[in-house]
Amino acid sequence: MTVTRGRIDKRQAILGAAFTVFARDGYRPASVDAVAAAAGVAKHTIYNHFGDKESLFRATVAALTAESLTRNLAAVDLLRLPTGAEDLAAVLSKVGLRLAECYCDERSQACRRLLQAEIQNLPDLQDIVREGATDKVNEALADRFARLALAGQLRLTDPAVAAEQFGALLTAPLETRSRLGSRPVPAAELTEVTQNAVQTFLRAFGND
Amino acid sequence: MTVTRGRIDKRQAILGAAFTVFARDGYRPASVDAVAAAAGVAKHTIYNHFGDKESLFRATVAALTAESLTRNLAAVDLLRLPTGAEDLAAVLSKVGLRLAECYCDERSQACRRLLQAEIQNLPDLQDIVREGATDKVNEALADRFARLALAGQLRLTDPAVAAEQFGALLTAPLETRSRLGSRPVPAAELTEVTQNAVQTFLRAFGND
DNA sequence: GCTGAATTGCACTGGCCAGTGCAATATAAC
DNA sequence: GTTATATTGCACTGGCCAGTGCAATTCAGC
Numbered sequence: 399m400t401v402t403r404g405r406i407d408k409r410q411a412i413l414g415a416a417f418t419v420f421a422r423d424g425y426r427p428a429s430v431d432a433v434a435a436a437a438g439v440a441k442h443t444i445y446n447h448f449g450d451k452e453s454l455f456r457a458t459v460a461a462l463t464a465e466s467l468t469r470n471l472a473a474v475d476l477l478r479l480p481t482g483a484e485d486l487a488a489v490l491s492k493v494g495l496r497l498a499e500c501y502c503d504e505r506s507q508a509c510r511r512l513l514q515a516e517i518q519n520l521p522d523l524q525d526i527v528r529e530g531a532t533d534k535v536n537e538a539l540a541d542r543f544a545r546l547a548l549a550g551q552l553r554l555t556d557p558a559v560a561a562e563q564f565g566a567l568l569t570a571p572l573e574t575r576s577r578l579g580s581r582p583v584p585a586a587e588l589t590e591v592t593q594n595a596v597q598t599f600l601r602a603f604g605n606d
Numbered sequence: 607m608t609v610t611r612g613r614i615d616k617r618q619a620i621l622g623a624a625f626t627v628f629a630r631d632g633y634r635p636a637s638v639d640a641v642a643a644a645a646g647v648a649k650h651t652i653y654n655h656f657g658d659k660e661s662l663f664r665a666t667v668a669a670l671t672a673e674s675l676t677r678n679l680a681a682v683d684l685l686r687l688p689t690g691a692e693d694l695a696a697v698l699s700k701v702g703l704r705l706a707e708c709y710c711d712e713r714s715q716a717c718r719r720l721l722q723a724e725i726q727n728l729p730d731l732q733d734i735v736r737e738g739a740t741d742k743v744n745e746a747l748a749d750r751f752a753r754l755a756l757a758g759q760l761r762l763t764d765p766a767v768a769a770e771q772f773g774a775l776l777t778a779p780l781e782t783r784s785r786l787g788s789r790p791v792p793a794a795e796l797t798e799v800t801q802n803a804v805q806t807f808l809r810a811f812g813n814d
Numbered sequence: 815g816c817t818g819a820a821t822t823g824c825a826c827t828g829g830c831c832a833g834t835g836c837a838a839t840a841t842a843a844c
Numbered sequence: 845g846t847t848a849t850a851t852t853g854c855a856c857t858g859g860c861c862a863g864t865g866c867a868a869t870t871c872a873g874c
Contacts, residue, residue, distance in 0.1 A: 408821085424726065426634045429861060440822045441863090451862065515723030517788045518632065524785050532782070559802050566778030571770055574740070577732050580725045594767050602809035616851085637831060648852045649833090659832065 409447050411437045416458045421508035425455055425516050452520070455512075459523055462509045463530040466500065470535040473497045477542040479549055486551050486604070487596055494592040498568050502588065507579035536561050554603045563602075567595035617655050619645045624666045629716035633663055633724050660728070663720075667731055670717045671738040674708065678743040681705045685750040687757055694759050694812070695804055702800040706776050710796065715787035744769050762811045771810075775803035 415437035419428045430451055434441040448454040473496035480486050500506060509527075517524055539561035546552040554560045571591045576583045583591075623645035627636045638659055642649040656662040681704035688694050708714060717735075725732055747769035754760040762768045779799045784791045791799075 422726075424634075424723070426632075430863085431861080442823090443821055445863070446820070511722060511725065514719060514786050515632070517719065517786050518630075521785075521788055524788065559806075562779055562782075563775055563802065563806050566774045567771055570774030570778040574770075577729075577736075578722050578725050580729055580732065594771065598767075598771055598810045601811070602806045638833085639831080650853090651851055653833070654850070 408437070408439055408443055412439060412444055412447060412454070413458055413461050415439075416454055417462060417505070417508070420455065420458060420512055421505075425512055430454075455516075456520070456523065456526070459509060459513065460526055460530065462505060463527050466503075466506055466509070467531040467534060469500050469503070470497065470531065471538055473500055474535060474538045474542060477539070477546075479546070479551070486546070487600055490596045490599065491592055494564070494568055494596050495589060497565070498572055498588050498592050501569055501572050502576055502583045504582070507576060511579050536565065539564065551605055552603045553605050560599075560603055564595065564599050567598060568592065571595075616645075616647055616651055620647060620652055620655060620662070621666055621669050623647075624662055625670060625713070625716070628663065628666060628720055629713075633720055638662075663724075664728070664731065664734070667717060667721065668734055668738065670713060671735050674711075674714055674717070675739040675742060677708050677711070678705065678739065679746055681708055682743060682746045682750060685747070685754075687754065687759070694754070695808055698804045698807065699800055702772070702776055702804050703797060705773070706780055706796050706800050709777055709780050710784060710791045712790070715784060719787050744773065747772065759813055760811045761813050768807075768811055772803065772807050775806060776800065779803070 412433065416433045419433045419436050422428075423432070430441055430444055433454070434444055437444075444454060448457060473493055476496060477489060477493045480489050513523055513527060536558070540557040543552060543554065543560045543564075544557040547554050547557065552560070568591065571594070572583060572588075573579070575587050575591065620641065624641045627641045627644050630636070631640070638649055638652055641662070642652055645652075652662060656665060681701055684704060685697060685701045688697050721731055721735060744766070748765040751760060751762065751768045751772075752765040755762050755765065760768070776799065779802070780791060780796075781787070783795050783799065
């Protein structure tokens with residue numbers, strides 16, 4: 399909609415509009431004309447930058463993946479050895495809630511929907527997202543759990559499994575409550591799911 | 607492909623073919639002509655039975671949901687009080703593996719993919735599946751957990767949460783390992799995920 | 815200011831597909 | 845057999861859309 403002329407940030411505008419339109423309509427039904435209109439750009443410009451619709455879609459997903467990685471790593475980074483009065487449950491709750499918010503973020507949900515819908519036609523997209531975000535977040539989480547185990551705060555044999563299961567206890571219930579990502583999850587349910595996850599996680603792996 | 611003439615089981619043939627084609631191509635890209643060809647039926651017959659493509663899709667998903675419910679309830683039904691030499695871990699593993707197999711079943715995976723892809727356009731499909739299968743399976747599982755708790759075999763306050771989390775520990779890792787349902791999960795990984803899930807579940811809720 | 819590259823607008827092709835119309839045929843039930 | 849209904853084959857409409865071609869315009873950098 400912006401009337402900016404020039405070639406400077408057309409690319410960004412296109413990627414932003416592409417996500418909006420793809421998220422709203424889905425990859426197939428979304429028309430390149432609609433993306434062009436939403437970006438305030440001629441259709442030709444899109445083809446200049448991205449070649450074809452599929453490449454545009456790939457670039458869109460890749461951009462979202464990078465964005466998601468940053469937010470998720472920031473969440474995991476909150477997971478440190480509890481200091482002073484703080485206890486492990488509180489720290490885990492903070493991190494869990496933050497991860498839950500990332501998972502329920504409108505953009506992340508839309509991205510997962512698009513991915514799942516097109517996974518048969520574009521199986522490599524799955525790899526882009528895995529290598530670009532999921533795996534790294536899981537590894538970072540496993541690293542933190544390993545530290546906590548060494549510090550005697552957790553009892554676990556395989557930090558990777560613990561990370562996978564901590565994620566599972568968060569995401570699977572959220573997937574249900576968000577109706578497969580089709581509606582926002584109320585804050586109350588977000589904390590409820592997080593509390594349940596942390597509680598069960600600590601019953602299984604806590605050191606008390 | 608069958609050369610059967612007559613009106614008797616056209617409907618079933620159409621539903622079967624519709625699932626095959628939808629699962630292969632996705633709802634949008636799949637053409638009604640392709641379904642007709644796969645069912646060995648004229649396109650008109652499909653419109654006679656189902657009215658339009660969307661209704662055909664709904665009927666297809668509903669049929670798959672019913673099928674899935676049966677299989678899942680049969681799995682949950684294996685969850686009984688351990689008798690004699692059997693221990694709880696063994697029973698849970700059996701049930702967990704069975705549920706994991708249900709989740710990874712090719713037809714179930716395809717159904718979830720289709721659902722997720724079209725959830726924005728046909729949000730009521732989600733409800734059909736929830737009310738038709740997911741909720742009932744979770745309730746059945748919660749019932750069994752409540753029994754086990756009463757019998758002193760589990761320590762838990764909310765059987766519904768325990769059921770949700772048992773499912774989460776199974777499905778979320780399987781979702782990852784099946785690449786969002788786009789490839790079969792090797793049997794070895796199936797048992798690995800199940801073992802991890804049961805182990806963590808019992809560390810959290812077991813009575814020892 | 816000038817120049818080359820990017821951008822724009824518009825029209826157009828080719829392809830795909832949902833759904834319909836119609837006339838002919840087959841089927842089930844009586 | 846007869847009849848009402850289901851089915852078939854085929855052609856057709858109307859609509860949507862990816863991608864292209866082209867001429868005119870606009871911009872960035874010098």
